[in-house]
Amino acid sequence: MIRGWSRHGGESPELVGVVENIAGLCKSYGCRTVMGDRYAAGWVRQSFEKAGITYRASKLDKSAAYLEVLPLFSQGRIQLLDHAVLISELQCLERRTRAGGKDVIDHPRGGHDDYANVLALAAVAATSRTEIPRVAPVSITRVSPWRIV
Numbered sequence: 001m002i003r004g005w006s007r008h009g010g011e012s013p014e015l016v017g018v019v020e021n022i023a024g025l026c027k028s029y030g031c032r033t034v035m036g037d038r039y040a041a042g043w044v045r046q047s048f049e050k051a052g053i054t055y056r057a058s059k060l061d062k063s064a065a066y067l068e069v070l071p072l073f074s075q076g077r078i079q080l081l082d083h084a085v086l087i088s089e090l091q092c093l094e095r096r097t098r099a100g101g102k103d104v105i106d107h108p109r110g111g112h113d114d115y116a117n118v119l120a121l122a123a124v125a126a127t128s129r130t131e132i133p134r135v136a137p138v139s140i141t142r143v144s145p146w147r148i149v
Contacts, residue, residue, distance in 0.1 A: 002083050004115060016047060023051035035125060037062055037117060058121050062113070065120035066093065066105035072123055080119075089116035 003025075005013040026034060033054040036044065038061070048055035058065065072078050080087065089112060095105050107113040 002081055002086060002115065002118075004085070019044075019047040020051050023048060023053045026053055035121065037121065058125075060121070060124065062117050062120065063103065063105045065117070065124050067103065068124045069120040072127060077127065078119075078123055083115065086115040086119060089113050090119070 005018045035056045038057045045055040
């Protein structure tokens with residue numbers, strides 16, 4: 001399952017309500033800890049704690065998570081949901097080399113990568129645990145490697 005909250009009209013979603021909604025979903029599955037990136041991590045962590053959920057910031061930034069998840073695609077260890085926005089975000093990711101040779105993977109200017117970011121963080125976290133079984137290899141024809149710009 002993948003769920004997102006977006007603007008309706010010109011209005012941003014009410015973030016406290018979004019956190020409470022996510023916390024309710026987590027609790028219904030018996031989940032008391034979530035992991036995410038460091039985007040507004042202080043506010044996010046505090047909001048989840050108020051809702052009774054522990055928030056852990058990932059040790060990886062999103063570029064590192066994207067670099068680690070790329071081999072999982074080529075090894076057929078990930079099966080994607082048929083979710084148009086997720087697939088589009090993955091296809092639009094751009095890989096740039098910064099001064100000093102560091103690769104950065106991000107969405108293009110004006111783009112978004114929220115769903116792709118969640119997928120990368122979750123896949124890396126899941127596959128770093130030895131008790132998580134590998135999924136059967138699948139052909140991923142709708143997602144291409146990130147284009148280099």
